[in-house]
Amino acid sequence: MTADVVVVGGGVMGSSAAWHLAARGRRVTLLEQFAPGHGRGSSHGSSRIFRLAYPEPFYVSLAVRALPLWRRLEEDAGTKLLDLTGAVDHGPAAATSALHQALTAAGRPAELLDPTQVAERWPGLRADTSALFHPEAGRLHADDSVAAFQRAAAAHGAQVRHGVRASRLTVRDRGVELVTDSEEVIVAEHVVVAVGGWAPSLLSGLVPGLPPMRVTEEQPVHFPAAAPLDWPSFIHHGGARLDSEAGVYGLGSADGVKVGFHGVGPVVDPDRRGGGPDARAVEQVQEYARRWLPGVDHTTPTATTCLYTTTPDHDFVIDRRGPVTVLAGFSGHGFKFASVLGELAADLVEGHPAASRFALGAARAR
Template identity: 45%
Template structure:
C-alpha cells in the first residue's frame, strides 16, 4: 500500500534539502528521496566552498541575493553553524558591466566601490588586475558542505524524513492534487511533488511537463596551491572583454575563491562539454584544463599554476541562465540553476514551498508548460 504524505521532494542536493527545511518549518509532512548516498560527488552540490557574490547587472537578481542572504543568516542562527565567510568579492573585466552593477548597488544601498587596478594589486597580491575593480565587501564565501549538513539537520529535527540511496523509478500524475512517486521498495502518494534533481530533471519529468531546454555540462574547475602566504584572498569574478583581443583565448568568465586547506579554486563558468550525467568521465577536458592553467599563470600570481587539482561537477543550464521554478498540477520543478544558483539556495527552498502552497514566484522563473 502506498504511503500518504503532504509532500515528496525528489533530489537531495542543496535545493532539495533547502526545500525540505522550508517545508518542515511550515509544518508539512515531507519525505525527501535521493538516489545517491550522502556526500556523493555525482551532481552539482558537493564541494567545500561557493562564492556569495552580490554583483549582478540585473536588479531583480541583486534583490534576490539580498533575500537569500537573510535566510543564510537565519539558517546559521538556528543551526548554530557558521556558514558565510565575509571575505568580500572582487569583480574585474568588462567595465561596462561593472558600471551597471555599481549603479544597481547605489540604487539599493549595497556597499561597493571601485578600486584602481594598481591599488587592487597591492591590496590583493595573489591576483592581477588591469582594469578598475568592483569591490563588494559584504560578500564572500559560502561553506557549501557545512550548509548541506545544516539544511539536513534542521529539516530532520523538524520532522522531515531524508532517505539517501533511494532512487525514484517513476512519478505518475493522478490528478490536479495527487501524484504517485515510486521507488524500488515503496510508493508515496502526495498532493505535491517537488523535483530538484539537477542533471536528471529531464529524465524524471520530461514526459510530465514541458521544460525549457536544459543543457547538462561537465564543468572542471581546479584547486591551485597557494604560494603567497601573505596574500589576502577575496572571492573573485573576472569577465573577458568582448572587444579585447588579449582575451580571445579565454573560454568564458572565470570565478574563484580560497578554499581553506585545499588551495585557491578557479574555473571557467559554464563552458564544459555537454555530458550525460550517467556516463561522465569525471576527467577534465584537456584543452580547457590547460587554458585554465594558463589563466592561473597570467592572472593568479599567488598560486602555483602547475599544481592544478581538478574538480568535476555538473551544471544544468537554461539558455537565459534564469532558473526554472514553476508548477504544473501537483508537480513543482526547481531546475536550471546554470552555475550561479548556490548562493540562492535557501531562497529557492522558500520559493518552491511557496509554489507547493499555491503561491507565486518571480515571473521570469515560470518556465514550465503542460505536457
C-alpha cells in the same frame, strides 16, 4: 507510504525546500539517490561564491533576500556556513560599472578600483582594465550547507532518505504517485522535483512548458596559495584582455584557491560521465593562473568536476504545475540563492504564484 510533500533530490535546492517546508509544519520526505556528501551532481565541494553583484536589480534583490536566510540556517543548524570576504569583479569598464550601478541603486556598498589598487590590496590577484569591490560577498561551504539544510529539515520533522531513487512519477487525481528504484510506492499530495542534471530526463512528459536544458560537465581547479581562506572571491569578466568570452571565477577555500572558466564544459549524460578531469582543460586554467594569479602555485593543480544545468535564457525554473513543483536550471550561479529559492518553492506548494522570470511555458518573461 503516504506523505504530505515529497522532495526528490537532496542537492542544495531540494534540501533547502525540505527545510522551509518542514519549518512551516509540512510532513516532508526528502529522497536522494546517492549517499550524503556525494560528488556526482552540482552541490558538492568546499566552496561556492556568495555575492550580491549582478547587473540586474532582480538578482541583486534576490541575493539580498538570501543573505539573512543563510544566517537563519546557520542558527537553526548550529554551524557557520558563510564567510564574507568580499568580492573583486574585474574586466571591461562596462561590466564593472553596470555592477556598481546596480549595487548602489540597491543601497549596497561598492567601490570602483583600478588595477594598481587591486594589486596593493590583494597581491595574489592581477586585475584587468577596471575593477569593483563589494564587501557583502564571500564563500559558502557547499557540502556543509547541504548537510545543514538536511539536518535542520530533519530537526523540524522531515524524513531524509539517502540511497533512494525516484524512478517514476505519475500525476493522479489527488496528488502524485512516485515509484522508487526498489519498487516502493509513495503517494504524496505534492512533489517538489529538484534533481539538477537529471531534470530533463525525469521531468520530460510530466511537466508541460519545461524549457530545454543543457547539462555540462565543468571542471574547476584548486591551486595551493598562502592563506587561501583570506582571498576575496573574484570574477574576471570576458571581453577586455581576457581571451575567453566565458569569464573566469575563483575564490579561496579550504582546498586552496579555486579557479574555473564559466560554462565551457562538454554536454554529458549525468548517469554516463567520462573518466574525470580533462588534461587539456586543466592546462588552460593553469595558463590563466600563470598570467592572472601571481599568488597561487599554478604548477600544482587539483581538478574536480561538477554539473551545470542551463536554460537558454540562463534564468532558473521555479514553478508549479498541479501537484508538481519544479526547481531546475541553476547553472553556475544558483548556490548563493538556495536559502531563498527553497522559500519560493515552499510558497509555490502553499499556492502562491511564481515569479514570471522563473515560470514554465509562455508565462516566462524578463
